[in-house]
Amino acid sequence: xxxxxxxxxxxxxxxxxxxxxxxxxxxxxxxxxxxxxxxxxxxxxxxxxxxxxxxxxxxxxxxxxxxxxxxxxxxxxxxxxxxxxxxxxxxxxxxxxxxxxxxxxxxxxxxxxxxxxxxxxxxxxxxxxxxxxxxxxxxxxxxxxxxxxxxxxxxxxxxxxxxxxxxxxxxxxxxxxxxxxxxxxxxxxxxxxxxxxxxxxxxxxxxxxxxxxxxxxxxxxxxxxxxxxxxxxxxxxxxxxxxxxxxxxxxxxxxxxxxxxxxxxxxxxxxxxxxxx
Amino acid sequence: xxxxxxxxxxxxxxxxxxxxxxxxxxxxxxxxxxxxxxxxxxxxxxxxxxxxxxxxxxxxxxxxxxxxxxxxxxxxxxxxxxxxxxxxxxxxxxxxxxxxxxxxxxxxxxxxxxxxxxxxxxxxxxxxxxxxxxxxxxxxxxxxxxxxxxxxxxxxxxxxxxxxxxxxxxxxxxxxxxxxxxxxxxxxxxxxxxxxxxxxxxxxxxxxxxxxxxxxxxxxxxxxxxxxxxxxxxxxxxxxxxxxxxxxxxxxxxxxxxxxxxxxxxxxxxxxxxxxxxxxxxxxxxxxxxxxxxxxxxxxxxxxxxxxxxxxxxxxxxxxxxxxxxxxx
Numbered sequence: 075x076x077x078x079x080x081x082x083x084x085x086x087x088x089x090x091x092x093x094x095x096x097x098x099x100x101x102x103x104x105x106x107x108x109x110x111x112x113x114x115x116x117x118x119x120x121x122x123x124x125x126x127x128x129x130x131x132x133x134x135x136x137x138x139x140x141x142x143x144x145x146x147x148x149x150x151x152x153x154x155x156x157x158x159x160x161x162x163x164x165x166x167x168x169x170x171x172x173x174x175x176x177x178x179x180x181x182x183x184x185x186x187x188x189x190x191x192x193x194x195x196x197x198x199x200x201x202x203x204x205x206x207x208x209x210x211x212x213x214x215x216x217x218x219x220x221x222x223x224x225x226x227x228x229x230x231x232x233x234x235x236x237x238x239x240x241x242x243x244x245x246x247x248x249x250x251x252x253x254x255x256x257x258x259x260x261x262x263x264x265x266x267x268x269x270x271x272x273x274x275x276x277x278x279x280x281x282x283x284x285x286x287x288x289x290x291x292x293x294x295x296x297x298x299x300x301x302x303x304x305x306x307x308x309x310x311x312x313x314x315x316x317x318x319x320x321x322x323x324x325x326x327x328x329x330x331x332x333x334x335x336x337x338x339x340x341x342x343x344x345x346x347x348x349x350x351x
Numbered sequence: 352x353x354x355x356x357x358x359x360x361x362x363x364x365x366x367x368x369x370x371x372x373x374x375x376x377x378x379x380x381x382x383x384x385x386x387x388x389x390x391x392x393x394x395x396x397x398x399x400x401x402x403x404x405x406x407x408x409x410x411x412x413x414x415x416x417x418x419x420x421x422x423x424x425x426x427x428x429x430x431x432x433x434x435x436x437x438x439x440x441x442x443x444x445x446x447x448x449x450x451x452x453x454x455x456x457x458x459x460x461x462x463x464x465x466x467x468x469x470x471x472x473x474x475x476x477x478x479x480x481x482x483x484x485x486x487x488x489x490x491x492x493x494x495x496x497x498x499x500x501x502x503x504x505x506x507x508x509x510x511x512x513x514x515x516x517x518x519x520x521x522x523x524x525x526x527x528x529x530x531x532x533x534x535x536x537x538x539x540x541x542x543x544x545x546x547x548x549x550x551x552x553x554x555x556x557x558x559x560x561x562x563x564x565x566x567x568x569x570x571x572x573x574x575x576x577x578x579x580x581x582x583x584x585x586x587x588x589x590x591x592x593x594x595x596x597x598x599x600x601x602x603x604x605x606x607x608x609x610x611x612x613x614x615x616x617x618x619x620x621x622x623x624x625x626x627x628x629x630x631x632x633x634x635x636x637x638x639x640x641x642x643x644x645x646x647x648x649x650x651x652x653x654x655x656x657x658x659x660x661x662x663x664x665x666x667x668x669x670x671x672x673x674x675x676x677x678x679x680x
Contacts, residue, residue: 191372193609194661196653198616199634203380203646206638207387207394283501287620290503291635305504309624316511323504331499 083343090339093332100329104149111143115299123315133317135307144299145322151300152282152329155216159281162220164274167227172258172266174228175235186232193225198287205293212295215288219281226273234266268344275337279330286326301326358669362662369658374427376654380647381426387643391415397642399439409437435651436644440637445648449630453652455525456618456629458541459548464614467553468607471560475603476591478561479568490561497558502617506551506624513547520547523626548625552617556610563606567599574598601672608664612657 085091103110112129113120120138124130132141174185201218208214238244239262247261288294289302290309301322308318384394395409410416414425429436435445478490514522521527521544532540571577572595580590615630622631630649637645 187371191375194372194612194654194657195376196612196615196650196657198612198619199650199653200379202619202634202638203650204383206641206646207383207643209388279499286501287503287616290620291623291638293638305501305507309507312507312511313515316515319504319507319511323501323507326504327500330501331496334495334499 080343084339087339087342089335090342093335094339096328096332097336100149100153100332103146104153107146107150111140111146113140113143115139115143115147123311125315126317132321133315135315135318136311141304141318141321144304145301145325147299148301148304148322149325149329151212151295151298152285152326155212155219155285155300156278156282156333158216159219159223159285160274160277162217163224163277163281164227164270166221167224167273168231168263168266168270170224171228171231171270172235172263175232176239176254176258176262182232185228189225189228192222197222198284201284201288202291202293205288210293210295212298215285215293215295219284223277223280223284227270227277230269230273231266234269235262238262238265272337272341272344275333275340279333279337282326282330282333358666361669362666365662365665369662372658373651373654376651377427377430378423380651381423383647384643385419394643395436396439397640397644399640399642401439405439430651435648438642438645440640440642441645445644448645449633449648449652452628452630452633455627456622456631458525459545459552459622459627459629460614460618462545463549463553463556464607466549467556467560468603470553470557472564472600472603474557474561475564476568476596478565479572480591482569487565491565494558494561497554498562500554502551502555503620503624505554506548506621509547509551510624520544522547525628548621548627551624552614552621555617556607556614559606559610560603563603564599567602568595571595571599597671601668604664604668604671608661608668611660611664615653615657 118137120134122134122136122138124134126133130140134140170185174182201222204218244261247257286302289300290306294300294303304322305319312319384391387394392406395413414422433446438445438448441448474490478487481487510522513520525544527540577594580594619631619634622629623635634649
């Protein structure tokens with residue numbers, strides 16, 4: 075019942091509803107990539123540099139590989155990195171924000187200083203540096219992005235903790251003799267999660283762009299196909315085979331746009347007061 | 352405006368505040384050298400076939416046979432002396448390699464910042480004048496799109512349309528190579544090379560500035576002093592220029608300051624697309640060449656630049672808003 079109400083309110087935002095369906099399509103494409111791809115994405119041997127045509131809807135690349143199949147497989151990497159990296163950020167940010175907001179004092183000061191530092195440093199450069207030196211596995215990329223993009227979550231969660239920790243129901247819980255960790259987990263955290271989820275949904279989009287940026291600079295996982303890597307390959311060949319650049323970029327833009335609109339939609343439902351109008 | 356003395360002490364305090372951050376970056380680089388797979392010496396000189404004598408010299412310079420804390424101390428003192436290591440690929444000290452590239456990056460970033468600030472402000476003001484009108488919706492959609500497009504793909508598409516298909520603008524580099532141009536022609540040549548990369552770099556920031564400016568203007572428009580200004584019978588132009596704009600500007604200035612880091616990110620990608628010989632392109636080349644000292648040096652230098660720009664932005668904020676007094680806290 076609660077889910078149904080959520081859905082009804084979410085659907086009032088048409089753009090968010092459409093983008094939700096878009097995301098569903100992307101997820102299905104990613105899951106079904108091995109069955110939907112007309113060719114093996116790694117297989118050589120088709121004619122190279124074919125423009126889009128029937129049989130190769132998105133053309134072929136310099137080694138005669140089918141671009142459509144490669145874009146489909148790229149969906150998997152982008153979605154996976156986006157979701158897992160954002161989940162990592164969500165966990166770290168929630169932990170830092172909860173401890174910071176609940177304990178206050180010196181611990182709070184220290185953690186917030188650290189958060190500020192992570193916000194200030196050029197994070198993309200740091201990610202580049204780490205991946206370049208530590209190696210380019212997909213797990214490392216997910217962790218690096220996740221460990222660099224948590225400050226916004228931490229700030230949001232901390233703000234929630236500051237608001238809630240002096241409220242009556244928390245004071246009552248303390249009077250009943252609940253331990254600190256029980257109060258954090260059962261009383262305050264459930265109230266801090268919704269705004270964190272909203273920020274987290276935007277982080278998915280940002281992580282996808284970050285991973286694509288890394289792959290574009292040659293720091294993607296060489297074992298996997300990602301959209302950034304496709305665009306990097308297309309860069310040198312854009313003069314005579316522009317389709318190699320157009321399609322992966324279109325797919326990525328559409329996915330990132332959908333996720334952002336979807337995040338806006340969730341925000342409208344969860345924080346109705348913040349909505350203008 | 353606060354008194355000069357307090358501004359000075361404020362700047363000093365802020366710089367002191369930034370020191371631990373810079374120390375963290377240095378210690379981080381040091382940790383990375385030792386965490387990276389393989390011999391730390393490889394991280395210090397990059398993956399090139401260096402002569403044995405050079406490798407040995409580096410080993411003793413960084414005290415790699417000594418305990419870790421001695422190594423860390425040597426590393427920090429070297430950096431404090433301005434020695435960020437030596438790039439074996441460029442056969443130059445890292446600092447010199449980076450400093451050589453800074454002007455090109457600034458030539459790209461400064462026009463991009465100015466353009467995105469100006470365009471963002473104008474579109475934001477225009478958008479906020481009639482909320483939810485056709486023009487407002489069009490601008491908001493553009494802003495959303497500009498925020499979502501991957502910056503390097505946007506660069507590729509701009510290049511595809513304006514250089515390859517239409518042939519209007521050059522696609523690569525900072526100027527025409529080999530052409531001996533002088534005076535105005537040289538300037539025009541530079542400008543034509545700058546146009547596409549700067550546009551690609553600024554779109555995302557235009558989008559962000561529009562959104563902030565719009566909501567900031569709307570927020571201000573509900574203030575009592577605006578109602579008062581209206582009831583005094585001031586015309587709309589004066590109200591916007593004198594009463595709304597100065598107050599609405601503040602959040603935008605903050606955001607522009609926070610964006611500087613993202614601007615560096617963007618410039619790495621845009622410089623790679625357009626073959627622009629700045630810091631970003633240097634990073635890309637250093638990744639390909641596995642020139643780790645340059646990568647670490649660039650990270651340190653850009654952090655310093657970001658800290659300094661944030662300070663400058665805060666000073667602008669102080670100048671814009673006389674209510675803000677930077678006290679002890």
